Amino acid sequence: MDVQVRKGDTLWYYSQLFNIPLRFIIDSNSGVNPSGLVVGQTIQIPGYQTEPYRISPGDSFWKIASDRRISIDSLALLNPGVNPSQLQIGQTILIPSRVTERIVNGNQEYDFTVLTNDLEGLLSLYPFMRVETIGNSVMGKDLVELQIGNGAKVVHWNGSFHANEWITSAVIMQFLNDYLLALTNKETIRGLDVNPFYDQITLSIVPMVDPDGVNLVLNGPPEGPFGEQAIQINNGNQDYSGWKANIRGVDLNNQYPAKWEVEQERKPKEPSPRDFPGYEPLTEPEAIAMAELAQARQFEKMLAFHTQGEVIYWGYEGLEPPQSLTIVNEFQRVSGYQPIRNVYSFAGYKDWFIQVYRRPGFTVELGQGVNPLPLSQFDEIYQETIGIFLASLYM
Template structure:
């Protein structure tokens, strides 16, 4: 049964069954909660919504299980606040995959029900809800608005903010070469501060614990800018061969360039840790043409969706 603690439910709703999620809008945490409530009620036979923790400011961290398969893969979005287009993408995947499962249709060449009866996909659509709310709604969305204003140099424009509400970069928080990370900010702020220790933040600790409770065959952590694909973190031998083969398939499907091994990150990211600890493939797709230090324009969503619509099903199908 789903863990419904703290969840917002609608007593009566009117909707088009195929399109619960509107991904072409500034998609807020509140809207996500509403849509998850509708989706769980609509598709209760094969979709569950769970709470896996809380953010610094007490927002629930939601995980969605889609499908009935015993094998599992994992997809997440919005580690970085300004990269909330990744939540739009993940929520649209949940919406369209669920509809396709219910109707018994294909997405691309993939028969959704066949795949999701074999391999369930777990999603965490918004890893950093406090940070996303800060970017979208400003400092008054925070429990301690004066503190975030101070970290932002008194500037009320938070469009460039990547961190969580405490000024910690959540994708520099995982225990994969954390002690040796380069290019870190000295103090909490909009970006690149790795924190006082690995997993110091409740959001990353929740994802870490959630991952360890499962046996995920693969993971995808969506980020926003560059149309490139990170896939490598010190794999060797058969693990390297397997992961590189799957990365090529993801690259061909999306059109994203595989980042060379020599140019891959130094650690601290979710997929770095997943690859090194779980010994399974993990990918960080940067989904949009480079957008700089700001949110990706919503006008890019159609392109992003076309490039990524089949990826969850494709990776699930590959995990034999």
């Protein structure tokens, strides 16, 4: 919600007027000098939107404010050209409306278009969330990283490394919405006050690592050479539900130089709907972007969300730090998912992250069944995963 600065206004006053923590207003207006507001300047108020209100007989600013439990001055701020003593029946004014319901619905086929629309909606409501394009997919789609908070410790989540595991993006985005709601409304999630995390942690999220692959699974092959190549790789089969790879048939979670040669030896030798590790490590732009992001952000811990199995892989060649066991035991406690230290699988993002940084890294396998998991599991998966999201912040 935008407001125009009046003489004497301050960001602190806006925080009191709308009951929004001051740090969220400051961070929503990064180009503004908090101690030098200029009359007429536009300020964004996070966690609010405006709604039109038509004046009825007997209405006054006092009555409207009383009925809506808002401040009279908030009405004056949003309606600078309106004379409160000369309201006209049928006149339309703006009313500030606190956002208390999520706008993200994860329980749907969650392709790149849905993600993009949800991100636009969240950014308009919560402009303190920072967005950076960390690279582009094979087909040129933006690979987006979201950042929330100002803490020195960086916690990273990612989803949809594998195309037919797109439900992970939906789960992440719905929790992100709930987290933003809790921050701006000073609420808890499962009894936990999340506001301290904003100053303690920077949360880094890449909600969809493989947007081209996700769109292929959900919408079929695109027109043009990439679609033609996908049809050829899939041997003309119109069912893409088993497709894990990116649009040109490289499995992004087999792309990392952590015993990549083992995967090369035993996996497909050419582009395939799944498991082809590429002709070399780190050839795909999506995999490269994620490697560069880890280097740039220096994550304290990293969680890669996949499906399926209700297990959490947490080790790699004995290189994981001791605290990984403590963390994964808490993940198990809050979700019921079983920790597995080692598995005969290599070249994944978690493997490479542990090998390079010697920090806690986890592959969290959501749900049970055959990928892509049905949306009938979404609510159960979401409830199981909330505790893992929260524990990754407080552990």
